[in-house]
């Protein structure tokens with residue numbers, strides 16, 4: 018398979034890259050990392066990215082940002098960061114990326130536990146995660162050419178424990194092997210429209 022991993026040099030992404038590159042051709046992309054640069058927050062950048070590669074069998078997105086801050090401090094502009102990057106970035110990846118997938122290809126998006134179990138400072142981040150879950154369930158009713166779309170929603174991953182443990186008191190870090198399995202299930206299996214939750 019030929020697999021694009023956007024965010025493939027990040028904490029989750031590099032583990033995915035290391036797994037999938039063992040048996041597949043992997044193209045890693047990011048704003049400043051990877052073989053080809055793309056900023057998912059700009060649809061013109063997504064279009065430009067896909068114009069540079071031949072058709073692929075799978076697109077994985079392990080990228081996307083949202084502003085974390087106390088609700089009282091979040092401005093309208095702050096919400097638009099997550100809206101433009103994590104939410105519309107991934108929606109646009111499906112909207113544009115579907116045209117660059119071989120028939121029966123797959124798209125795997127990434128959200129997180131905040132959609133179901135938010136912590137403080139995540140009014141924006143939790144909101145976009147939940148919106149992506151609803152988008153995935155709806156888009157598979159209409160997307161053509163046998164293309165499958167799923168989202169992996171993980172808890173705080175073990176490789177990000179030091180960065181996030183203060184934000185997730187008492188949460189168990191999720192083993193990277195389990196997180197990778199969520200993506201394997203989406204890419205190699207037959208699921209579509211699934212929110213693959215890996216919270217423990």
Ligand SMILES: NC(=O)c1ccc[n+]([C@@H]2O[C@H](COP(=O)([O-])OP(=O)(O)OC[C@H]3O[C@@H](n4cnc5c(N)ncnc54)[C@H](OP(=O)(O)O)[C@@H]3O)[C@@H](O)[C@H]2O)c1
Nearest residue numbers: 024026027028029047048049050056057080129173174177
């Ligand atoms: N870490 C966790 O515990 C955890 C748990 C559940 C869900 N998540 C979610 O999973 C995703 C990845 O998390 P992570 O911890 O692996 O993050 P990370 O270590 O910060 O890595 C993010 C990767 O995405 C790329 N990226 C960021 N914004 C981008 C953009 N606008 N366009 C293209 N590439 C972009 C970055 O590369 P460049 O800087 O080169 O662009 C980087 O390679 C995030 O959406 C995060 O919210 C994380």
